[in-house]
Amino acid sequence: MASLEEWKIQLEQWWNQALQYIHQIPQDQLYAALGVLIFTFLFLILVRLFKRTKSNTIVLSGLGGSGKTVLFYQLRDGSSHQGTVTSMEPNEGTFVLHSEKAKNGKPKPVHVVDVPGHSRLRPKLDEFLPEAAGIVFVVDALEFLPNCRAASEYLYEVLTKASVVKKKIPVLIVCNKTDKVTAHTKEFIRKQMEKEIDKLRASRTAVSEADIANEFTLGVPGEAFSFTQCHNKVTVAEASGLTGEISQVEQFIREHVRP
Numbered sequence: 001m002a003s004l005e006e007w008k009i010q011l012e013q014w015w016n017q018a019l020q021y022i023h024q025i026p027q028d029q030l031y032a033a034l035g036v037l038i039f040t041f042l043f044l045i046l047v048r049l050f051k052r053t054k055s056n057t058i059v060l061s062g063l064g065g066s067g068k069t070v071l072f073y074q075l076r077d078g079s080s081h082q083g084t085v086t087s088m089e090p091n092e093g094t095f096v097l098h099s100e101k102a103k104n105g106k107p108k109p110v111h112v113v114d115v116p117g118h119s120r121l122r123p124k125l126d127e128f129l130p131e132a133a134g135i136v137f138v139v140d141a142l143e144f145l146p147n148c149r150a151a152s153e154y155l156y157e158v159l160t161k162a163s164v165v166k167k168k169i170p171v172l173i174v175c176n177k178t179d180k181v182t183a184h185t186k187e188f189i190r191k192q193m194e195k196e197i198d199k200l201r202a203s204r205t206a207v208s209e210a211d212i213a214n215e216f217t218l219g220v221p222g223e224a225f226s227f228t229q230c231h232n233k234v235t236v237a238e239a240s241g242l243t244g245e246i247s248q249v250e251q252f253i254r255e256h257v258r259p
């Protein structure tokens with residue numbers, strides 16, 4: 001107890017000394033110093049903000065077989081590279097979108113990462129998501145029903161990642177393979193996935209309170225889940241990586257990686 005008192009007295013002495021010292025300094029010098037300090041702070045804050053908005057990473061995610069790798073090549077080269085594609089390693093590249101190469105001016109290169117949906121490689125997601133400017137979640141619209149549950153689980157995982165929620169990283173759900181007439185529509189896929197996530201949400205919150213600490217809960221409690229309830233913007237689009245009808249994906253990328 002005594003030592004605490006001593007400390008208090010000591011601190012008070014220091015404080016008084018500091019005040020005295022400050023009074024000795026001419027006022028305009030004091031203001032100049034303060035000005036420099038404030039300016040430096042503002043500058044540092046600006047630099048941080050600028051750096052944050054500068055991310056040009058787009059993460060392609062989704063189950064294996066949904067068409068991420070084909071989409072990656074389509075974005076980069078304007079062709080699907082059929083037959084030369086393996087799905088085991090992440091494809092990564094920084095390039096000017098193929099569709100923008102012919103344009104005048106200087107299009108900004110985009111860093112695109114194709115993260116395989118294989119569960120063994122999913123930890124890769126944690127590496128790339130925090131720096132993402134946007135997430136393109138690819139869904140197979142042809143073989144949708146057998147994969148609906150797995151795809152929804154994966155999407156749930158992405159949407160509850162702390163980095164995704166906190167930084168409000170926009171997500172584009174791409175219903176791929178719409179070149180085939182039997183492909184499901186994006187409205188159908190959105191509804192089915194919302195239903196599935198609603199079920200997941202109910203079971204996850206029931207199972208373990210402990211897990212909730214490190215993951216964010218989705219939607220509004222007591223209401224049926226809808227993507228509009230997410231803090232980050234979630235939109236749905238249609239595309240065909242195979243035939244190169246990917247304008248909605250390119251538009252999404254351009255919107256979030258500005259030239």
Ligand SMILES: Nc1nc2c(ncn2[C@@H]2O[C@H](COP(=O)(O)OP(=O)(O)O)[C@@H](O)[C@H]2O)c(=O)[nH]1
Pocket residue numbers: 062063064065066067068069070071085086087176177178179180239240241242243
């Ligand atoms: N019909 C159709 N097939 C596609 C399309 N995109 C990819 N595929 C096929 O789907 C399979 C998986 O594609 P891939 O890009 O390797 O998927 P990934 O595992 O997500 O990387 C391949 O056989 C592709 O030919 C598409 O837009 N339309």
Ligand SMILES: [Mg+2]
Pocket residue numbers: 068069070086087088114116
């Ligand atoms: Mg692949």
